[in-house]
Amino acid sequence: MRGGRDTREEILASAEELLLKRGFNGFSYQHIAVKLGIRNAAIHYHFTTKEDLGVALVRRYRLRFLSWTDETAATQVSAFEKLVSYLQTYIDYLEGRWRICPVGIFGAEFDAIPDLMRREAQMLMRDVYEWMVMTLQEGRRDGSIAYEGDSRDKAMEVAAALQGALQFASIAGRERFEQVFRQIALGLQPASAKRSDAVSQAA
Amino acid sequence: MRGGRDTREEILASAEELLLKRGFNGFSYQHIAVKLGIRNAAIHYHFTTKEDLGVALVRRYRLRFLSWTDETAATQVSAFEKLVSYLQTYIDYLEGRWRICPVGIFGAEFDAIPDLMRREAQMLMRDVYEWMVMTLQEGRRDGSIAYEGDSRDKAMEVAAALQGALQFASIAGRERFEQVFRQIALGLQPASAKRSDAVSQAA
DNA sequence: GTCTATAGATCGATAGAC
DNA sequence: GTCTATCGATCTATAGAC
Numbered sequence: 001m002r003g004g005r006d007t008r009e010e011i012l013a014s015a016e017e018l019l020l021k022r023g024f025n026g027f028s029y030q031h032i033a034v035k036l037g038i039r040n041a042a043i044h045y046h047f048t049t050k051e052d053l054g055v056a057l058v059r060r061y062r063l064r065f066l067s068w069t070d071e072t073a074a075t076q077v078s079a080f081e082k083l084v085s086y087l088q089t090y091i092d093y094l095e096g097r098w099r100i101c102p103v104g105i106f107g108a109e110f111d112a113i114p115d116l117m118r119r120e121a122q123m124l125m126r127d128v129y130e131w132m133v134m135t136l137q138e139g140r141r142d143g144s145i146a147y148e149g150d151s152r153d154k155a156m157e158v159a160a161a162l163q164g165a166l167q168f169a170s171i172a173g174r175e176r177f178e179q180v181f182r183q184i185a186l187g188l189q190p191a192s193a194k195r196s197d198a199v200s201q202a203a
Numbered sequence: 204m205r206g207g208r209d210t211r212e213e214i215l216a217s218a219e220e221l222l223l224k225r226g227f228n229g230f231s232y233q234h235i236a237v238k239l240g241i242r243n244a245a246i247h248y249h250f251t252t253k254e255d256l257g258v259a260l261v262r263r264y265r266l267r268f269l270s271w272t273d274e275t276a277a278t279q280v281s282a283f284e285k286l287v288s289y290l291q292t293y294i295d296y297l298e299g300r301w302r303i304c305p306v307g308i309f310g311a312e313f314d315a316i317p318d319l320m321r322r323e324a325q326m327l328m329r330d331v332y333e334w335m336v337m338t339l340q341e342g343r344r345d346g347s348i349a350y351e352g353d354s355r356d357k358a359m360e361v362a363a364a365l366q367g368a369l370q371f372a373s374i375a376g377r378e379r380f381e382q383v384f385r386q387i388a389l390g391l392q393p394a395s396a397k398r399s400d401a402v403s404q405a406a
Numbered sequence: 407g408t409c410t411a412t413a414g415a416t417c418g419a420t421a422g423a424c
Numbered sequence: 425g426t427c428t429a430t431c432g433a434t435c436t437a438t439a440g441a442c
Contacts, residue, residue, distance in 0.1 A: 007425080025228040026315030028417060042426050044419065107370020108311035112229030118374075125374055148397070149389045156379055157364050157386035160371055164363030167310020171321075171328055176359055183360035186352045187390065194351070210407080231435060245408050247437065 002038075008046045010036055012060065015053055016098050021170070024054055024106065024113050051114035058120035061101035062127060068100055069131050079139030080188060083132075083158075087181055090162055094174045103128045104163035132159055139188070146190035158184055205241075211249045213239055215263065218256055219301050224373070227257055227309065227316050254317035261323035264304035265330060271303055272334050282342030283391060286335075286361075290384055293365055297377045306331045307366035335362055342391070349393035361387055 014035050018027035029043045029050070047053035068089070072082050089100045106113055106121045113121075132155040139145025147154050165180035186194075217238050221230035232246045232253070250256035271292070275285050292303045309316055309324045316324075335358035342348025350357050368383035389397075 002425080021313070022315035023226050023228060023312035025226060026312045029419090030417080038425095039427060040418090041420085041428080045425060048419085050418065104367055104370040104374065105311065107367075107373045108308065109226035109229045110224070110370075110373040112225035121374055125371065149386055150382075153382040153386040153389075156368070156371065156382040157390075160367030160379075160383045161360050161364040163367035163370060164307055164310075164365065165359070165367075167307040167313075167366060168328065168359065168363055170310045170313040171307065171324055176363075179353075179356040179359040180363045183352055183356040186356075187360075205407080232437090233435080242409060243436090244410080244438085248407065251437085253436065 007036070007038065007042070011043055011046055011053070012056060013098070016057060016060075017096070019057060019105065020093070020098075020102065023109055024117070025109055051116055054114060054117040055120055058106075058117060058124055061103075062120070062124045064100045065124070065127060065131075078144035079135050079142055080144035082135055083139065083145065083188065084185055086132075086135075087162065087184060090166060090177065091174075091181070093166070094169055094177060101128075102163060102166050103159060107163070108167075128159060129155055143190060145188050147188060158188075210239070210241070210245070214246055214249055214256070215259060216301070219260060219263075220299070222260060222308065223296070223301075223305065226312055227320070228312055254319055257317060257320040258323055261309075261320060261327055264306075265323070265327045267303045268327070268330060268334075281347035282338050282345055283347035286338055286342065286348065286391065287388055289335075289338075290365065290387060293369060293380065294377075294384070296369070297372055297380055304331075305366060305369050306362060310366070311370075331362060332358055346393060348391050350391060361391075 011032055014032045015027070018031055029040050032043055033040050043053075047056065072085060077085075086100075090102070092099045093102060101124065103125050106117065110118065110121070133151050136145060136147070136151045136155055136158075140147075140151070161180050161184055165177045168176040168180075214235055217235045218230070221234055232243050235246055236243050246256075250259065275288060280288075289303075293305070295302045296305060304327065306328050309320065313321065313324070336354050339348060339350070339354045339358055339361075343350075343354070364383050364387055368380045371379040371383075
């Protein structure tokens with residue numbers, strides 16, 4: 001601790017931002033140390049190896065996601081609203097409020113991260129996937145969501161579009177994410193809800 | 204040259220595979236040198252800096268893509284078939300036959316790659332995006348593609364889903380890509396084509 | 407065009423003082 | 425819990441011989 005501040009938490013927050021912007025192999029303990037005004041070795045005290053830090057990051061993502069789904073499961077909103085609410089968390093992410101997670105964050109460097117991180121990333125992906133399949137099916141039952149084809153395929157498509165959109169936003173601005181957001185939401189709305197929109201069909 | 208082999212080309216091919224699996228900051232000249240049985244310095248002869256190598260890789264992606272779109276533009280297939288054919292090139296990618304490109308490959312480490320590479324990545328993304336918007340609109344006109352909403356939004360969604368699916372395939376196996384592939388194709392088919400499918404609605 | 411050799415920087419990580 | 429100091433490995437890159 002330094003003056004009542006939680007250094008361990010600050011390290012995780014700083015590492016999380018670096019991870020999203022630069023990838024796991026694109027940042028070092030030095031980046032974090034400089035930003036927090038501490039030394040390299042101080043970080044090693046909290047996270048002995050970089051693998052430890054990486055595992056802690058992914059595990060935190062996963063716990064955040066699970067507690068988020070617990071919260072929403074307790075509410076009485078429709079499946080469609082739950083799903084849109086999940087998409088919204090990605091916008092929070094883009095704005096630096098890291099609430100839950102980019103599930104496919106390590107896909108681009110999967111063979112270049114430590115083994116324990118790979119396992120954690122796979123578990124995170126499984127949890128998000130299972131929740132999304134469940135929510136889509138629930139939406140079909142309560143009539144708030146409509147789509148064609150297999151629910152598992154659709155869940156994977158939505159998750160993939162979100163992940164890809166996050167990357168496009170890095171390259172070409174966050175407007176890219178909003179485009180995908182709109183299109184996903186539109187594609188999941190039942191016909192009854194669509195008529196109330198002024199959706200461009202000729203663009 | 205070594206015994207009639209084109210070393211420069213072998214370096215690019217090797218680097219391309221490493222880039223996809225490990226990210227730009229996840230491989231070094233040593234990785235390439237070991238695989239090709241040459242020395243570190245031999246690669247620097249062909250690509251003075253790693254930035255040069257990276258720029259050459261993205262530029263090659265882009266040229267491949269542009270010549271591919273030229274080819275398909277000359278044929279008389281429907282817009283839907285063109286688009287499915289583009290999705291197919293990603294499967295080639297997964298199988299190690301690098302025909303064209305993963306357009307969002309640097310999204311995960313955008314702030315951690317050299318400046319010239321960032322610019323090339325943005326140009327590549329712009330080209331793919333423009334082609335996809337054009338093809339979707341063409342499909343609406345010739346009746347081979349159907350979708351709701353803005354064409355630019357839809358193009359971004361399809362491109363994002365492809366990019367995300369490529370990453371999920373790294374994490375959880377190529378079956379993940381095929382799920383997204385099926386769902387994208389299903390979502391673009393006009394109603395007339397769908398009736399001939401035995402599409403599961405209850406899964 | 408490829409090699410040996412090496413400079414120079416950065417990285418992850420540890421020992422030990424405070 | 426944070427510091428100084430430092431080790432050894434790895435990385436990008438260059439000089440110069442063949």
